[in-house]
Amino acid sequence: MKAHPALTEEHEAFRDTMRRFVAKEISPFATEWDEAGEFPREMYRKAASAGLLGVGFPEDYGGTPADLLMHIVLSEEVAMAGSGGVHASLFSHSIGAPPIANAGSEEMKRRVLPSIIAGEKISALAITEPSGGSDVARLLTSAKLEGNEYVVNGEKTFITSGMRADYYTVAVRTGGPGAAGVSLLLIERDRPGFTRFELKKMGWWCSDTATLRFDNCRVPAANLIGEENQGFRIIMRNFNSERLGMSAAAVGFAQVCLDDAVAWALERQTFGKRLVEHQAIRHKLVDMQMRIHAARAMVYDTAYKLMQAPRDAEAIAQLCMTKNFATRTMQFCADEAVQTLGGAGFVRGTRAERVYREVKVMTIGGGAEEIMKDLAAKQLGWQ
Numbered sequence: 001m002k003a004h005p006a007l008t009e010e011h012e013a014f015r016d017t018m019r020r021f022v023a024k025e026i027s028p029f030a031t032e033w034d035e036a037g038e039f040p041r042e043m044y045r046k047a048a049s050a051g052l053l054g055v056g057f058p059e060d061y062g063g064t065p066a067d068l069l070m071h072i073v074l075s076e077e078v079a080m081a082g083s084g085g086v087h088a089s090l091f092s093h094s095i096g097a098p099p100i101a102n103a104g105s106e107e108m109k110r111r112v113l114p115s116i117i118a119g120e121k122i123s124a125l126a127i128t129e130p131s132g133g134s135d136v137a138r139l140l141t142s143a144k145l146e147g148n149e150y151v152v153n154g155e156k157t158f159i160t161s162g163m164r165a166d167y168y169t170v171a172v173r174t175g176g177p178g179a180a181g182v183s184l185l186l187i188e189r190d191r192p193g194f195t196r197f198e199l200k201k202m203g204w205w206c207s208d209t210a211t212l213r214f215d216n217c218r219v220p221a222a223n224l225i226g227e228e229n230q231g232f233r234i235i236m237r238n239f240n241s242e243r244l245g246m247s248a249a250a251v252g253f254a255q256v257c258l259d260d261a262v263a264w265a266l267e268r269q270t271f272g273k274r275l276v277e278h279q280a281i282r283h284k285l286v287d288m289q290m291r292i293h294a295a296r297a298m299v300y301d302t303a304y305k306l307m308q309a310p311r312d313a314e315a316i317a318q319l320c321m322t323k324n325f326a327t328r329t330m331q332f333c334a335d336e337a338v339q340t341l342g343g344a345g346f347v348r349g350t351r352a353e354r355v356y357r358e359v360k361v362m363t364i365g366g367g368a369e370e371i372m373k374d375l376a377a378k379q380l381g382w383q
Contacts, residue, residue, distance in 0.1 A: 022080055030086060030354070063113070069304070079252025092125070092165065123168075126169065126187075128159070129157060136182065151218055162210025168188075185219055195215070202360065203354070203360070244323075247322045288337070
């Protein structure tokens with residue numbers, strides 16, 4: 001049965017492609033890569049060859065135009081490997097490159113996008129700072145125009161693909177206080193005055209995360225993405241797609257937890273019968289399925305509404321609530337799966353154990369749960 005009536009044969013064919021790719025290229029190695037703290041850079045080329053990195057980008061630069069439902073299918077299926085680290089870094093271009101595609105100059109697009117979509121270069125987004133994350137309007141990293149260059153000073157932190165990226169889409173302050181003074185710059189990794197420091201995390205071990213430091217880093221004025229002091233609008237548009245992708249991924253990770261819990265409950269014997277024959281365990285599984293079904297329905301319904309009216313206040317409010325509900329569903333299912341697996345769920349190497357470690361970043365990243373509630377209330381006119 002299709003997850004939503006709007007899904008076409010093309011969506012389902014793409015799902016099959018994704019499922020085969022994940023089963024062959026990611027799932028068998030997810031534990032090994034997590035323990036190693038990285039995954040091979042060649043994975044970007046493999047994903048590109050399978051047509052995965054170009055989803056949603058213009059054909060002129062090597063991409064494949066796609067609607068929001070196609071993005072959801074991609075996020076759900078990549079999540080089935082049970083590795084948020086691979087998901088986050090392998091597709092970090094899905095948040096780093098859209099501002100370039102949507103607002104960059106033609107010269108910039110042709111210079112940067114083809115190599116990213118081909119898996120030759122890696123793109124990252126740098127918004128969050130040590131002083132704050134979701135409150136983009138108050139960012140402190142400055143970029144002052146001197147002749148034909150911007151001089152950038154400041155720090156970004158918790159940046160996915162922060163160590164290995166080649167191109168960084170960086171939010172900077174070029175004007176006065178507030179949202180009206182924010183711009184976006186493309187900054188290449190080899191710019192003098194640009195350094196990176198790796199961060200160790202609770203989860204997403206194979207995804208490199210870093211703090212970025214800019215110390216009088218000079219960037220050509222031609223690297224401005226869009227117009228000066230107009231970056232906030234671009235960032236907000238980017239956040240919406242990121243939040244929808246995270247919601248879909250959260251549903252996928254929740255499904256992983258249910259699948260593993262069911263498989264274990266059908267095989268594990270306690271007190272002379274299988275776990276699934278104990279009412280307490282059956283009820284856990286049903287509760288997980290109930291929440292996943294509801295979360296998946298919200299994700300697809302939200303995407304469909306945003307496809308009809310991308311700037312509709314009620315649709316954006318629903319998106320915020322969807323992200324919270326989907327990540328809460330992931331959290332519930334991860335907890336119940338580990339409880340059902342018992343000791344096996346506490347041992348490193350199981351998908352449920354890995355997802356359990358990765359839950360909190362999903363409720364924080366892309367807009368913290370509390371921020372999502374406030375934004376939803378504001379969009380609904382309650383604030």
